[in-house]
Each structure stands twice: as C-alpha cells, then as structure tokens.
Amino acid sequence: MKKNWPVLLLGAVLLIGLVLPLATGASAPGFYIEVLLGGLMAGVLYSLVALGFALIFKASGVFNFAQGAMVLFAALAVARLGEQMPLWAAIPLGMAIMVALAWLIERLVLRPLVNQEAIALFMATLGVTFFLDGFGQTVWGSDIYSIELGIAKEPVMVLQSVFQGGILVNKEDFFAAVVAAALVAGLALFFQMTPTGRALRAVADDHQAAQSIGIPLNRMWVIVWSVAGIVALVAGVIWGAKLGVQFSLSQVALKALPVVILGGFTSITGAIVGGLIIGVGEKMAEVFLGPILVKAFDLAGGGIENWFAYVLALLFLLVRPEGLFGEKHIDRV
C-alpha cells in the first residue's frame, strides 16, 4: 500500500474538495449535483480527446499536439458535409477523410522523421497543428457552423421529488456520455481481441522487437493515426453539436493535455479516469472555489478553470511523476 500513497492523497484531497461545498451548506444539493454532472460530461469529452493522445503515444511514441487540430478539422468536415447530405452519410465520409489524413501524415511527416528524437517529432506535430488549422479553415471555411444530431436541446428536469427544484439534465450530454462509453468499450475490444490490436500492443511495447517479428510498423502507424482521427471526429461532432463548430474547438485539446499527463501518457484507463477527475475538478473549482478567490483577492472575475487542471496535474506529477496509470520508468546508465 505504501506505493500508492500519492494516489490516495490525491483522492483524499479531491474528495474533501468535493464534499466541502455540500457539507458547509454553501450550495443546495440539487445545484451541487448539477455542477457535478456538468463536470462529468465535460470530463467525458476531455477523455475522448485525451484518448486520441494516449493511443498515438502508446503506439508510436509521438506526442501528438495536433490532436486538437484534428478535432477541429473533423468537426468542420462533418459540419460542412452535413449541409450537403444527411448526417449518416457525412459522418462516414468524415471518417474516410480522417483516415486519408492519417495516411498522409504517416507518409509525409512521420516516415521521413523516423528515428529522430521525441522533441523533433513533437515539434513536427506542432507544425501539423498549424497546417491543419489553416488548411481546415481554407477548405471548409472559418465561420461558426452547427451540427444537428437530432436530439432535443432543451434540458429535462429530473428527480423533482427528491430535490427542491429538481436537477436540470441535458439530453445531449447523456448521449455524449453513452457514445463515449461505447467508443471506449469498442476500442478496448479492438485492442484486446483482434490481431491488429495485438500487433498494436506489440508495437507499443517495443518498436524494434515488433518489427523483427514481422509487424509492419508503417501500417500500424497509419492504423493508429486513423483510429485517433476517428476518435477526434467523434469528439469533434459531440463537442461541435454542443458549442458550435468554430476555431476555439481546437483549444479543447489544451484542456486535454493535463488529462493525459495526469492519467499517464500510455494509459487508456488513465485518459478516461483523468478526464473525469479534471472535468469534475475544474467545474467544482470554478463554481465553488472561484467566487471565494475573487472575493479574497479582489480579482477581476474568476476563470480559474483555465489553469486549475494544469496546476492539479502538476502537483500530482510532483508526487507521482509517471501519472496515475503510467508505466514506471527505470533509468539505467
């Protein structure tokens, strides 16, 4: 148990933070649960983006900064295609575009840079980010677009008998949570059950060993970037339906970064759990801690959710450098 004390510590601190507003009576139970649910929903979407990061890092050791740009690109593609054709056609077409994109990235960026240092590859994905941001808006336009999923947007009141005033729940958010869960389950099955999934895990474990037993590294990379592209598309569609498809969507990725380091770069579980922790944590902090800080330091408005996730991840990494579920790395000379 001694090994796990940082995790327990984090859990304890978060729990205290979670319970405090309720225990001190600072918020009504109904409102409190609404905030909690809102945080969980945001967390699911962070998890989806973080999942894309984790997949690519696991399989190719590339820290893909372009994941956010991919989310924006995919959402733009679906939104604009959706104007021409029904959604059931636009989404598969968008997926095909993301696969083509993955293939192009592998061909034009990753393959020439094979065997370079991690930082060079990271910088290359930064270049890809800039390119995709520009390219997406050149091809698809730079206005705000909407994606209609055909789900009622008005919130539903539930549990009116339990809490005074009930709880407002958005149907769309529920849909998002279900889709995310299905996607994660599907990915888990894909990784565990199919030969391709096994090959991907082998590549993730050791590039050279995988290659020496005949696993085609390049094809695996195309596959994993395609999967990440499709995950980005799902995240983009859900997020886009909620907030509208616009440039700020690519900033979502910046929120997913602390999720990945909190969960551990290589862990899919970590991406999901980390996403939920950060989603709930930052909503709670914004709603309950924010006003206290504003009052205490006479701030010009809250907005602490901009950095809360990062500081949380940073503090946690100080006690557990490999993240929640990351593999412990032993250095040898």
Place this chain on the structure above:
Amino acid sequence: MFYRENGQFKSTYASDQQMLPILQDRLFMAGVLVFAFGAVPLLASDYLFLSLLIPFLILTLAAIGLNLVVGYCGQISLGHAAFMAVGAYAAYNLVLRVPQLNFLVVLVLAGLIAAAVGLVFGIPSLRIKGLYLGVATLAAQFFMDWLFARVKWFTNYAHSGSVQTAPVDLFGWIVDTPVEKYLFLLAVLIVFTLIAKNLVRSHIGREWMAIRDMDVAAEVIGIRPVYAKLTAFAVSSFYVGVAGALWGFVHLGSWEPLAFSLTLSLNLLFMIIIGGMGSLLGSYFGAAFIVALPILLNQVPAWLGVPISTAMTSHLEFMIFGALIVFFLIVEPHGLARLWAIGKEKLRLWPFPH
C-alpha cells in the same frame, strides 16, 4: 583557401581559450558588428526597424534564454512566454512604483523576478522529464495568463487590463526613435550573448549539457541535478524576463495580457528548433526566420498580383508556416546553425573536396 587555421598557433592559455580562435572568424565578426552598428542605422527604413529588426533583436534574446534551458540543459519548456510576461509586468510595476530607478536597474530586477518565478516552475523538472515536463510547464503559461488578466494590482487597476509605458529613459537619453531603439537593443543583446556564450563554455554550461545528454550518468559522475536544472531554469527565465521587459517597453509600448500568450511560447520554441538547439548562433537564425516569415508571406500575394482576402491570407499563412516547420525538421533536424557549420567546414576545405 582563405578560411583556414593553418599557422595560427596558440601559445598562451588566453589564446587557447578565446571565443573566436580563428583570425578569419574574428575579422568576420568585427565586420558584422560594424555593419550592425554603422551601416544598418543608415540604410534601414523605419518600417524595417519596427516590424523586423526590433522584434528580431528582442526575440533573439528570448530565444537564447529558452535555448539555455531546452537546448543546453534538455528540459523542455512550453511556457516561456509566461516568464516574458513576468518580466514585462515586473518592469512595469517597478517603473510605476519606484520611478527613480534607472531603466537598466529595472531591467535587471525584472529579470531577477522572472528568474525567481522560473525557479518555482522549474521545480517539477526535478521529478518529471521530457514531454511530461513540457506539458507541466504549460501550467506556468496558463497560470500567468490568468494572473495578469485577473489580479488588478499588476495592471495598476487599469480598466481594460492593458498597460501603457513611457519611452525608456537611460541617463537622460530618451530611447524613442526606431534607430535609437535598435541601437539600445543591439547593445543589450550583444552583452547578453557574451554572457551566455561564457556561461555555456564554463563549468555550469558543461553541467547543463551533461544533464541534457544523460541525467543519470551525469549524476553518477558527481553533477548535482537539482543545482544544474534549477540554475538552468533561473538563468533562462532571467534572460526571457529581460526580453519580456524589453518587448513591453521598447517594442509594444502598451500591451494586454494576451501579448504573452501560448502562441508566443510556441514561436519561441520554433525559433530554437529551426535555428538549432544548443546553439547561440541558432537562436539568432531561428528568431530571424520566425520574425521574417510572416512578413514575407504577407507580401507574396501582393507580388503575385493575386487578390486574396485577409482571412484567407491568414489561413494560408498558418498552412505554409506549419508545412515549412515540418519541412525544416525533415531536411535539417539540427537546425540552421548546423547548415552554417557545414558551410564553414566546406569553406575550410575549399577548393578541395576533402
């Protein structure tokens, strides 16, 4: 034929340790200095100064700072614009609250404050490495962005959150024309480059490089990782803080918290990657490239006579910028400084192939 060290013997320790051991290098450098101090102020237009040369000089200073921690010590930082912001706001508040201070003192104090902040955000580097650290340093970026936007004291309770500064006053010399700004910045940059050059070739620089090349091995041979990493962060933040103060006071004049956003951090990183990590010369090349590229890209449609809307231009700019970065990484992952070194080597042998 002309560029070779034949016959240049080092007979004293001093001559063995000089910065530019080859006579031709010294002559070349003297030529560059004469050109930069003498010819450029006469030749360049105000537009060239304001949009190209002044940003270039300041960002070079910042790039050198970032290069010290990323290129020499191997600790990735994605949040260095935050330390620029610290420097800028520290200088603003020092000038505002202690007006009798000389600007040079303000500059050094701003750098020291930035160094202290950098030290705090450098602490994670003791535990975290590589890209984990890179992401963790983003915490500095977002926290500082928020701090300067929200805490009113830093901006002296300005309503819009933007701050204004008076022109720099150096012992009665008001630095306000473009040429004066250029000369002042050039002098500052040269002083700081000399300091950096001597830092990286002294014991502290060698410790940084040992940590960069392999931290465990460095620790085994007796280098203190805590000391090496934290000094790298502190010195780097000092440089970047000074650059930030100059960026605010000399280049911008008035600025908002957004002036030091993540984009600037990433641009600084691009500079040292394209210029060359672990090379001071590379910081110059990289800064020149990143400053000049958007200006060039803006001109191209006009030259070609193709009418393109401004929105389209900015999107195309993004695309070309991204593509060029990938292209550079593929063609020369060690940066422009490496091309320079190859060129020098070729020149040494010329006209013979070997």
